Amino acid sequence: MDKFITGIQNGYEVFIKGVQNIFEGFITWIIRIYESFYNALIPDQRYMAYLDGLKVTLLISFMAILLGIAIGVVVAILKVASSNYKIKWLTRICNIYINIIRGTPLMVQLLIIYNLIFNSRNTNELVIGAVCFGINSGAYVAEIIRAGIESIDKGQMEAGRSLGFNYIKTMRLIILPQAVKNILPALGNEFIVLIKETSVAGVIAVTDLTKAAQYVGSRTWDILPPLIIAALCYLVIVMGLSRLLSVFERRLSKGDRH
């Protein structure tokens, strides 16, 4: 009987010790994680590095989106119009642009444009990055917008023209407002891809969010925490953007359902 009780007591002690060990291990693990994230963020005002990187990422993305939309709208309309009016050379130029951009990797385009076209000393890498991402995004945006325009019944164009509107006014007043509803979801997707792709901007010496994270990691000898912080930043931006887009979409589709 006594033996049995000491047996249970021993077993209990071993069990408690085990739990304690696991618990202590867990605590030290948490503390280590906390410390490494603390090191990745706080000393030497390292959080400023992320914020500066974030600012650069957002700035490049924003400029690239604007430029991408501008190029995309123009190329899409040129392509649609030139195929309507049978201006073959214009269609061909648009197709060459789209094929080259879509057929080569973004990082290669970035390096080529940086080294070849802007090969002088006093260039602003940030602007080059934005221009390059904009040119890249333009090709995708053009295809999205073209598909959106062509999804509108051609009777709409005829009705507009028969009332006396010219081609451009019909596009602006009648076709594009309807096409936007079809374009927006795909366009939002393209923006999300664009924001994430700016993470390769580091190759042309732009200190964007990813580069900033790598920089902090090289200081702390602990690369993982900064990268996770950077990843969370991207996640927050993208989720915010998709929330914004769904609000837009809902507002636009209000006119549909009566």
Added chain:
Amino acid sequence: MIVTKNLKKAFGDHMVLKGIDETIEKGEKVVVIGPSGSGKSTFLRCLNLLEVPTEGEIWFEDINITDSKENINLIRRKMGMVFQQFNLFPHLSVKQNITLAPVKLGIMTKEEADRKAMELLKRIGLTEKADAYPNQLSGGQKQRIAIIRSLAMNPDVMLFDEPTSALDPEMVGEVLDLMVQLAEEGMTMVVVTHEMQFAKKVGTRVLFMDEGKIVEQNTPDQFFDNPTHPRLKEFLSKVL
């Protein structure tokens, strides 16, 4: 008012119009009938250059509109067009559909156009639909609004491309009634249709097209009672 000289249109190798010489005078109501594929819609769509003719000339109010130096957009303002599929603008309300062209082309101020739109809507008894959107309307209502949308531009001629073909049978009447009213007011009209009763009642002249040519034309009475061309006789025996 409209004169076509040796009008030809080909889609690729396929000749749809094989030389049409026709004169439409002011105030005429010309009804074009014919089997499908005879080129009657293409003929109509050539008149306001929605289809660009391959050969020949079209004169409208003494202007050669096939001349590339003429601004077709200005000429089209004077030619209303009504489509089989209505082609209302789904993103705009009924009133905006009517006022868009007069306002954006700078012909009327917003207030004038609004007043005109309400006048026209009152005429077809649809004032309560002014702020509705096209997809809330029935087919007959859509087509009547498409007609007054063209009328808002004060056109000199109205072109109708099978305006009742896409309608449910019980809605054909309301659209034809409006067209009869227009005719009685003296509007010059060119109507491509399968409604023989309308042709008899309203038409001042009926054209029969077959295989890209006008093979016979006459006043409605003569046209339906004494057809001469064998193709027309065959066609009438099938549709009447």
